[in-house]
Amino acid sequence: MASTHSTFKNALIAILATFPSILFYISFLHHHNNEDHSLWNWCNQHPFLLANVMFFLNVNVLFWFIALLQSSLHWMIGLYWMVIPVMLLHFYANHPMAQYNQLRSWIVTILTWIWSIRMLHSYLRRENWQLGVKQDWRYIDMSHQYGKNWWWISFFAIYISQQVLQMGICLPLHVVHSVDKPLNLLDFIATVICIAGVTIAFYADTQLRIFISKNQKLKQLGQPLVPILDKGLWCYSRHPNYFGEQMWWWGLALFGWNLGHSYIFIGAVLNSMCLGYVTMLVEENMVRENYRANAYNLYQKNTSMWIPWLIKSTSNDKGKKN
Template structure:
């Protein structure tokens, strides 16, 4: 067995432990409020994931959590809200979220080198904060993404808890928006995978083929579209307006944190080529 296969098996076992702990917590909480039970379970799983990341000395232990948890929440909904009797909208929503979740998780697994790799942003945090890294590790790398994903999935609860579909066109528009966003990510990640495996690579090379020739961040564009689509599906089932704040927070995180950090890294590694790339290609929108 190759080292990467061993590492993937180990991280899979870690997530099985995390998932079991979350489901056990969900069942044992003696409160009827589903949102509270889900939140507590999510926080328990995040803490366990953090413990493993400290043990492995690698904060990228958390990387798969982002894409796995939304699908895991669907399992909770199926268990709690009579999944066998779901209607077409419920199954469409489940399909859209599952397609995004599994695609992104498989893409992560394909591109993850193993425990010898840690996301450059986390490495920079380690170097920048030194002995104060662990509070940043828990709060910024683990807890904040958990809370923003939870907030973004909040509206989906109304699709499954017996609420009425009051704006059908908004639901189907939201499902389509999420699927198109997932498609953007699919094509972007495939192009990126080919680029990383190119022959005779040079440090100054920049990916600008396919969808990357139209947008410098097509994968982030796809993520934002997915989460806005999820919010639309929730609102179509009369989810309160505040359940959309998670998706707005997602947009803000990508636009004001993830993309600037990526641009800074590109300027550091290949300044001349990146300056030209910025002149030729839009930051996010493909026009």
């Protein structure tokens, strides 16, 4: 009962948290033609900078402050990682300076909503449909590392860094709504890549969830745990969910590159670098656990890290199968 009450309270906080930005943006759209108001004129001329200012004040500052009030429980930034791209999409599409091909905008809008819904479903399923109960294990590790200084370091390590990364990978959403050119073959290719990425990530996460659930049942029954997941997509890649996620962002970047902005891939590159670091941390944790260390070492040797590829060898031993 207490858990349900906490989830309801945190859901309400999460819903209300972005109201300052939403209300401000609605007010701006209503008054943007006011030539006597320098603030509205600035907002009208600088959509990307305005998005960054709103992100800094509403997400970085407000979310960080809420986390401090909740005993440094930084859960909202993880939840909104899956929501902010949708918000940015509609921010750019409705901005007075927007100009774009309507069909391309609709395609990117539908793809972004599909990605967001898939991510939210995976996140809530992983959290057992609860909000604010726990936070990312990486934040927990960093809190132990920085100790009493974590309260202020977290602002830069979690929030400022997230702004740089998220505004970078969402740059294609801005470009799509600032250039009006007819659709071509590259738009079709980008669409296929995005759909493939979301599909791969969805099935990989579902297979991982089933694996974890089965191991939890085995643990409750006091039976030996299955050391590694090497079935389905995980037979061809050690991190097919990360691969699918990267495909999505690289496909999205292709939309922007197709519109003449070669720098647009910087966000996808940064995201791949971050996922590379996360992959390293995940694999370090995997080999720390004695019951799976040997099996996972063999799995590493015989299975591609990201890009799905044919297994290098087979064995009847589950620990050696790849």
